[in-house]
Amino acid sequence: SGINRLREVQDQKISNVLLCNMTERVSFWFVVTDSARNVTTVPGSEVEAAIRMNRNRINSAFLLTDNTLQFLKISSTLSPPIEPTVPVWVIVFGVVLCLVVAAILFLVVSGIRQRKKNNNESAETGDLEDKCDTPVTTENGIPCDILDLKAGQINGVYAADDERFTPL
Amino acid sequence: MEKPRPLWDNPLQFIFACISYAVGLGNVWRFPYLCQMYGGGGFLIPYLIMLIVEGMPLLYLELAVGQHMRQGSIGAWKIISPYLSGVGIASVVVSFFLSMYYNVINAWAFWYLFHSFQDPLPWASCPLNSNHTDYDEECAQTSSTQYFWYRNTLNISPSIEEYGSIQWEQAICLILAWLVVYLCILRGTESTGKVVYVTASLPYLVLIIYLIRGLTLHGAVNGLIYMFTPKLEQLANPKTWINAATQIFFSLGLGFGSLIAFASYNEPNNNCERHAIIISLINSSTSIFASIVTFSIYGFKATFNYENCLSKVILLLTNVFDLEEGALTADNLDSMKNYLTSTYPNQYAELLPQIKNCSLEAELDTAVQGTGLAFIVYSEAIKNMEVSQLYSVLYFIMLLMLGIGSMLGNTAAILTPLTDSKFLSTHLPKEVISGIVCFINCIVGLVFTMEAGNYWFDIFNDYAATLSLLLIVLVETIAVCYVYGLRRFEKDLLLMLGHKPNWYWKIMWAFASPVLIISLLIFYLTDYIRTGTLQYQAWDATQVFILLITFDQL
Numbered sequence: 001s002g003i004n005r006l007r008e009v010q011d012q013k014i015s016n017v018l019l020c021n022m023t024e025r026v027s028f029w030f031v032v033t034d035s036a037r038n039v040t041t042v043p044g045s046e047v048e049a050a051i052r053m054n055r056n057r058i059n060s061a062f063l064l065t066d067n068t069l070q071f072l073k074i075s076s077t078l079s080p081p082i083e084p085t086v087p088v089w090v091i092v093f094g095v096v097l098c099l100v101v102a103a104i105l106f107l108v109v110s111g112i113r114q115r116k117k118n119n120n121e122s123a124e125t126g127d128l129e130d131k132c133d134t135p136v137t138t139e140n141g142i143p144c145d146i147l148d149l150k151a152g153q154i155n156g157v158y159a160a161d162d163e164r165f166t167p168l
Numbered sequence: 169m170e171k172p173r174p175l176w177d178n179p180l181q182f183i184f185a186c187i188s189y190a191v192g193l194g195n196v197w198r199f200p201y202l203c204q205m206y207g208g209g210g211f212l213i214p215y216l217i218m219l220i221v222e223g224m225p226l227l228y229l230e231l232a233v234g235q236h237m238r239q240g241s242i243g244a245w246k247i248i249s250p251y252l253s254g255v256g257i258a259s260v261v262v263s264f265f266l267s268m269y270y271n272v273i274n275a276w277a278f279w280y281l282f283h284s285f286q287d288p289l290p291w292a293s294c295p296l297n298s299n300h301t302d303y304d305e306e307c308a309q310t311s312s313t314q315y316f317w318y319r320n321t322l323n324i325s326p327s328i329e330e331y332g333s334i335q336w337e338q339a340i341c342l343i344l345a346w347l348v349v350y351l352c353i354l355r356g357t358e359s360t361g362k363v364v365y366v367t368a369s370l371p372y373l374v375l376i377i378y379l380i381r382g383l384t385l386h387g388a389v390n391g392l393i394y395m396f397t398p399k400l401e402q403l404a405n406p407k408t409w410i411n412a413a414t415q416i417f418f419s420l421g422l423g424f425g426s427l428i429a430f431a432s433y434n435e436p437n438n439n440c441e442r443h444a445i446i447i448s449l450i451n452s453s454t455s456i457f458a459s460i461v462t463f464s465i466y467g468f469k470a471t472f473n474y475e476n477c478l479s480k481v482i483l484l485l486t487n488v489f490d491l492e493e494g495a496l497t498a499d500n501l502d503s504m505k506n507y508l509t510s511t512y513p514n515q516y517a518e519l520l521p522q523i524k525n526c527s528l529e530a531e532l533d534t535a536v537q538g539t540g541l542a543f544i545v546y547s548e549a550i551k552n553m554e555v556s557q558l559y560s561v562l563y564f565i566m567l568l569m570l571g572i573g574s575m576l577g578n579t580a581a582i583l584t585p586l587t588d589s590k591f592l593s594t595h596l597p598k599e600v601i602s603g604i605v606c607f608i609n610c611i612v613g614l615v616f617t618m619e620a621g622n623y624w625f626d627i628f629n630d631y632a633a634t635l636s637l638l639l640i641v642l643v644e645t646i647a648v649c650y651v652y653g654l655r656r657f658e659k660d661l662l663l664m665l666g667h668k669p670n671w672y673w674k675i676m677w678a679f680a681s682p683v684l685i686i687s688l689l690i691f692y693l694t695d696y697i698r699t700g701t702l703q704y705q706a707w708d709a710t711q712v713f714i715l716l717i718t719f720d721q722l
Binding site for chain 2: 090093100111115
């Protein structure tokens with residue numbers, strides 16, 4: 001019942017408002033006088049230029065926007081999107097590019113170094129075999145450490161089994 | 169002394185490599201389109217039937233061949249029969265064509281990814297014209313996302329004859345894309361095996377995030393209902409079955425030689441039968457999963473546009489007929505329109521051309537596939553989400569992972585035969601061979617960065633691989649079953665897996681799959697012959713709609 005009474009009061013208020021001389025929109029003309037000389041007015045072109053430059057401040061003074069506050073003869077310009085000095089995408093691209101090139105160089109250089117080490121090692125084992133200083137385990141003429149088969153099987157018979165050795 | 173063949177560290181790397189290769193952009197941008205066009209939920213029936221009849225047997229065949237012969241495609245087919253090494257060479261050539269144009273998609277994904285770090289997103293609003301009084305004309309007539317794709321990204325020319333110049337921004341993105349691919353394949357299986365952990369799993373993570381986000385969007389349910397209501401009458405349409413077969417065929421990536429290459433790095437006793445079933449099931453379920461995400465996004469976009477359209481109509485009617493605020497709502501719009509027509513017939517008739525008939529079905533009906541879906545529709549949906557930068561970054565990283573995963577397979581198909589050949593591998597180290605292949609592909613790929621590049625891309629996408637692959641896989645199946653001999657193949661499988669293949673596999677290999685492929689071939693050939701002059705879609709900047717131009721000058 002409280003709501004109904006409120007609506008009654010509101011309805012009364014609306015119907016008590018009488019309108020006359022309605023225009024399509026709230027509008028007015030204005031001129032700007034020159035404060036130095038009381039009679040003359042500032043020329044229209046100067047006023048237009050000033051409004052164009054300060055459009056944002058005028059809009060916010062009325063709490064309106066370009067769509068709701070219109071100046072005849074001054075077409076509103078749209079605010080351009082903010083563009084940083086260096087485009088963002090170039091920065092991100094540069095970072096990613098540097099990372100990728102660094103990774104490639106690292107892999108290539110480490111691959112070259114690994115290959116040099118392998119060449120040196122095989123040269124060394126070749127020398128050792130000639131000198132017969134240290135016996136290198138070979139299987140079918142290929143040194144075992146170079147083979148390094150992942151699929152190599154551990155022969156269970158030879159696995160260290162403590163129980164088979166007689167304890168001291 | 170011979171270096172042993174490099175192997176995957178564990179079977180999981182092999183599975184991830186195959187999934188990463190098979191699950192590609194086609195699962196995201198082609199399957200939802202097919203689902204929508206050919207009967208919604210009902211499309212799953214021919215799709216699953218073709219998966220079991222065609223997809224799994226052919227996948228198993230290729231993996232078994234690669235694993236047993238332990239060579240790339242050229243070497244493997246040479247072992248099967250010396251007269252058939254041409255099949256291997258054909259696979260390498262088709263893979264070469266594919267890798268030429270496919271990496272351009274990764275370049276575009278990089279471009280969009282780099283632009284996602286801006287606030288607001290650059291495709292969220294149109295640029296202004298020269299005197300800042302209004303939006304740029306081309307953009308205002310279409311939409312900001314389409315403008316960003318066709319003008320900012322591609323800078324597309326009106327027809328394929330007008331080449332234009334190479335767009336340096338796209339060119340450097342393409343070079344970056346090839347550098348990333350080179351980084352991943354540099355060390356062969358050693359590096360590829362680690363990379364595929366990421367490229368296979370990250371897309372699923374992003375898809376799950378998008379699923380949660382997509383299902384909670386307003387209007388997503390509309391899209392899902394629209395997609396999954398089965399229109400079973402489409403099952404009578406032969407095109408439905410043909411498209412299901414084609415989609416399974418190309419989605420698994422058969423015939424390129426990539427699967428043979430990946431399988432050749434397996435241990436000899438790897439259970440490729442189980443892996444073939446797992447990979448094909450994961451591939452198909454990813455397609456279905458991705459289409460759920462896509463359709464919730466569609467539903468959101470369609471509902472958003474529909475509600476915008478409605479509110480514009482409501483505003484127009486409220487202003488013209490001086491109605492109270494809130495008198496017109498979406499629910500009573502139709503009844504109020506009838507009331508207004510009867511009360512003010514003259515005014516309403518004047519207003520009629522401006523009142524658009526807003527329809528949710530019309531918005532949902534815009535079925536899109538391909539780059540249009542990935543780069544236009546999705547980016548339009550993303551710009552309307554909150555925290556759009558985050559979703560944009562996630563989405564384009566997912567596209568990149570999918571694209572790079574497929575590129576790894578393509579380049580493996582080219583490089584494995586090259587590194588297997590004694591001549592090349594003795595003279596040049598693996599890194600140099602990979603580098604040369606990437607370099608040649610990159611130089612040729614610069615064609616696609618020209619202003620007319622997207623038209624060339626469409627030609628390659630539509631015609632480079634289709635017929636050749638069907639022929640290659642047909643010859644492969646016949647070669648294994650009849651030239652090499654099904655019994656000999658059975659014995660090889662017994663040696664590798666410990667059991668002979670089921671009667672089901674043998675029937676599929678020997679009869680069902682070849683018949684199916686022959687019918688697909690006949691269909692495509694007759695389709696090409698009947699179409700006559702080929703057409704392509706061009707973007708006209710002055711009138712701004714997509715024209716159909718014929719290829720007669722080519």
